[in-house]
Amino acid sequence: ETGVTQSPTHLIKTRGQQVTLRCSSQSGHNTVSWYQQALGQGPQFIFQYYREEENGRGNFPPRFSGLQFPNYSSELNVNALELDDSALYLCASSSPGQGIRETQYFGPGTRLLVL
Amino acid sequence: GESVGLHLPTLSVQEGDNSIINCAYSNSASDYFIWYKQESGKGPQFIIDIRSNMDKRQGQRVTVLLNKTVKHLSLQIAATQPGDSAVYFCAENMDSSYKLIFGSGTRLLVRP
Numbered sequence: 001e002t003g004v005t006q007s008p009t010h011l012i013k014t015r016g017q018q019v020t021l022r023c024s025s026q027s028g029h030n031t032v033s034w035y036q037q038a039l040g041q042g043p044q045f046i047f048q049y050y051r052e053e054e055n056g057r058g059n060f061p062p063r064f065s066g067l068q069f070p071n072y073s074s075e076l077n078v079n080a081l082e083l084d085d086s087a088l089y090l091c092a093s094s095s096p097g098q099g100i101r102e103t104q105y106f107g108p109g110t111r112l113l114v115l
Numbered sequence: 116g117e118s119v120g121l122h123l124p125t126l127s128v129q130e131g132d133n134s135i136i137n138c139a140y141s142n143s144a145s146d147y148f149i150w151y152k153q154e155s156g157k158g159p160q161f162i163i164d165i166r167s168n169m170d171k172r173q174g175q176r177v178t179v180l181l182n183k184t185v186k187h188l189s190l191q192i193a194a195t196q197p198g199d200s201a202v203y204f205c206a207e208n209m210d211s212s213y214k215l216i217f218g219s220g221t222r223l224l225v226r227p
């Protein structure tokens with residue numbers, strides 16, 4: 001186990017709705033990255049948060065947004081859900097700045113189904 | 116449990132044999148590489164990493180080889196066990212970015 005937790009584990013929404021996914025990072029980690037994993041594919045980077053600010057963003061539209069809190073936990077929000085948003089959403093935590101490349105440790109993911 | 120990938124390349128090996136999983140990475144500027152293991156219904160689990168100033172790194176039962184000339188990465192698993200059955204992803208990273216770029220994955224099936 002990595003110590004990264006995510007909630008909920010599964011979620012069903014309808015097209016056009018909004019969803020919030022949550023992540024608690026591993027103790028001592030101040031950076032959280034979010035990834036989307038469609039069935040049969042590798043994870044794709046959505047964005048990263050470091051010290052409560054967005055630190056990089058992948059090729060996802062603005063309806064994907066996030067937050068990081070002072071305790072380094074994070075939320076991923078998706079507005080105006082589309083059918084193609086159905087995927088496993090993964091959160092990974094890391095701790096840059098300690099002289100090592102930022103190994104990212106993943107949580108179990110939230111499975112989102114959009115109907 | 117749910118399936119991680121339905122149409123991934125599959126490597127089938129006999130229990131006790133060695134496994135070799137290959138990965139072609141995309142960016143010649145990438146200088147850090149990681150192998151992850153993903154079991155059904157779980158998030159990716161870190162296995163081993165390697166930096167571009169190395170061409171080989173060994174862990175417990177695993178070895179990663181890096182060939183920068185042809186942008187190729189491989190993961191060798193010695194004495195493959197049933198618990199090694201999973202989908203394996205390589206990921207690359209550039210020093211200027213915290214983003215990991217994942218490959219498409221390979222499913223490893225271990226026959227008893």
